[in-house]
Amino acid sequence: MIEVKGLKKSFGDLDILKGIDTTIEKNEKVVIIGPSGSGKSTFLRCLNMLEQPTDGSVIFDGKDLTKASEKELYKVREKMGMVFQHFYLFPHLTIQKNLTLAPTKLKIMSKDEADEKAHQLLQKIGLEQKAHDYPSQLSGGQKQRIAIARSLMMNPEVMLFDEPTSALDPEMVGEVLRLMKQLAEEGMTMVVVTHEMGFAREVGSRVLFMEDGLIMEENEPQEFFSNPESPRLKEFLSKVL
Amino acid sequence: MLLQNEASRSFDNEFLQKLYDTFIYDDRYMYLVNGLKTTLIITLFAVLLGMVIGFLVATVRATHDKTGKLKILNVIANIYLTVIRGTPVMVQLLIIYYVIFASVRIDKTFVGILAFGINSGAYVAEIVRSGIMSIDAGQFEAGASLGLNYPRTMMYIIMPQAFKNILPALANECIVLLKETSVAGYIALEDLTKGGDIIRSVTYEAFLPLIAVALIYLIIVVGLSSLVRKLERRLKKSDRG
Numbered sequence: 016m017i018e019v020k021g022l023k024k025s026f027g028d029l030d031i032l033k034g035i036d037t038t039i040e041k042n043e044k045v046v047i048i049g050p051s052g053s054g055k056s057t058f059l060r061c062l063n064m065l066e067q068p069t070d071g072s073v074i075f076d077g078k079d080l081t082k083a084s085e086k087e088l089y090k091v092r093e094k095m096g097m098v099f100q101h102f103y104l105f106p107h108l109t110i111q112k113n114l115t116l117a118p119t120k121l122k123i124m125s126k127d128e129a130d131e132k133a134h135q136l137l138q139k140i141g142l143e144q145k146a147h148d149y150p151s152q153l154s155g156g157q158k159q160r161i162a163i164a165r166s167l168m169m170n171p172e173v174m175l176f177d178e179p180t181s182a183l184d185p186e187m188v189g190e191v192l193r194l195m196k197q198l199a200e201e202g203m204t205m206v207v208v209t210h211e212m213g214f215a216r217e218v219g220s221r222v223l224f225m226e227d228g229l230i231m232e233e234n235e236p237q238e239f240f241s242n243p244e245s246p247r248l249k250e251f252l253s254k255v256l
Numbered sequence: 257m258l259l260q261n262e263a264s265r266s267f268d269n270e271f272l273q274k275l276y277d278t279f280i281y282d283d284r285y286m287y288l289v290n291g292l293k294t295t296l297i298i299t300l301f302a303v304l305l306g307m308v309i310g311f312l313v314a315t316v317r318a319t320h321d322k323t324g325k326l327k328i329l330n331v332i333a334n335i336y337l338t339v340i341r342g343t344p345v346m347v348q349l350l351i352i353y354y355v356i357f358a359s360v361r362i363d364k365t366f367v368g369i370l371a372f373g374i375n376s377g378a379y380v381a382e383i384v385r386s387g388i389m390s391i392d393a394g395q396f397e398a399g400a401s402l403g404l405n406y407p408r409t410m411m412y413i414i415m416p417q418a419f420k421n422i423l424p425a426l427a428n429e430c431i432v433l434l435k436e437t438s439v440a441g442y443i444a445l446e447d448l449t450k451g452g453d454i455i456r457s458v459t460y461e462a463f464l465p466l467i468a469v470a471l472i473y474l475i476i477v478v479g480l481s482s483l484v485r486k487l488e489r490r491l492k493k494s495d496r497g
Contacts, residue, residue: 089404120408121403121404
């Protein structure tokens with residue numbers, strides 16, 4: 016579904032990604048772990064071209080996104096949902112409007128269709144009573160669940176999660192991870208950058224270890240966590256587990 | 257005692273006589289009424305023109321800063337801002353009337369609106385730009401990740417938030433503009449200040465008409481300022497809510 020070839024990204028003299036090659040298949044749940052500054056988030060943001068790669072290609076549904084026109088990119092992003100560490104809900108809009116803004120303004124749904132879908136999604140995540148509240152009235156965990164629902168409104172083919180629980184109070188991490196697990200079970204293709212090793216082990220179908228702008232090691236979670244090969248991964252796991 | 261009364265009575269009479277001469281005789285107060293009307297008309301339409309110019313210029317500048325596009329428009333916008341903010345409004349007014357429209361018979365009120373509107377636009381532009389820049393970059397990314405292109409993100413997500421943040425500053429700009437229009441008399445526009453000055457020149461009495469003019473400005477400005485404060489309080493409340 017997404018094919019990444021020789022992906023490089025530099026900011027000035029700073030090389031963040033030094034050549035990433037990987038393929039993300041449909042229904043896969045790829046979890047990316049690694050120390051801060053290893054390029055995990057940059058890699059994720061290159062997948063939907065929020066960062067323009069310096070070199071290499073990202074092929075999504077047969078189209079090279081690094082060569083796509085701006086117009087095509089926006090079309091592609093409708094199909095790639097993204098969830099951010101800091102939620103980025105729209106503070107001036109109610110929860111309902113946060114969900115319906117993009118599909119109605121892009122004329123993908125009528126207002127009624129969008130309202131109906133928003134209602135269903137809010138019910139699914141257990142926040143239908145918040146439909147007419149504003150984001151500032153919600154807890155962090157609720158905000159992140161709303162942000163996930165907002166992405167789901169577009170019926171994405173793949174969801175990108177950029178440290179979705181890192182900004183949350185510990186007691187709110189669980190509710191967000193549960194929702195993500197539910198999505199995984201429903202067959203959503205997911206790419207998740209996280210520090211939640213439990214989630215990686217339980218939900219991931221493949222775990223990538225990134226360090227210094229490269230994928231150092233990848234494996235299915237059982238093997239990844241019990242038999243790490245590279246010394247750097249061993250060291251990393253000994254620190255976080 | 258009697259003498260004092262006599263003196264004060266004659267003072268009263270003299271004062272009343274002056275009041276009568278200044279405002280009532282020959283319907284001279286109409287200079288102030290018509291002047292005020294002109295001042296308000298110029299201010300109102302100049303504010304509207306300034307807002308339109310300001311929002312356009314700010315959008316060009318912010319788009320250039322964020323995306324690197326609109327290079328030529330950005331250069332034009334910068335020249336406009338430098339020239340307008342680097343020269344006195346009175347000089348601009350004189351140039352527009354005596355140079356640009358030198359050979360055309362044109363309504364002076366229109367010239368006033370044009371001059372003060374173009375002038376105000378430069379200040380509004382910087383206020384709006386600061387408002388746009390104050391919005392978290394994540395809001396742009398959230399919009400983009402949902403497939404909303406830059407103009408849509410700007411219109412539905414950024415501008416409404418920016419506008420709310422800068423509303424008090426914009427209202428203050430209106431107040432400043434109201435006072436600045438007092439130089440309109442230099443192109444023989446009969447605004448409020450000029451109205452007072454005309455009375456002075458026919459009665460040879462400076463104190464009363466000029467103080468009256470000052471009081472009228474003061475009352476309007478104080479009134480508008482208290483409205484701005486009320487607005488600020490309400491905006492703060494909705495931030496907390």
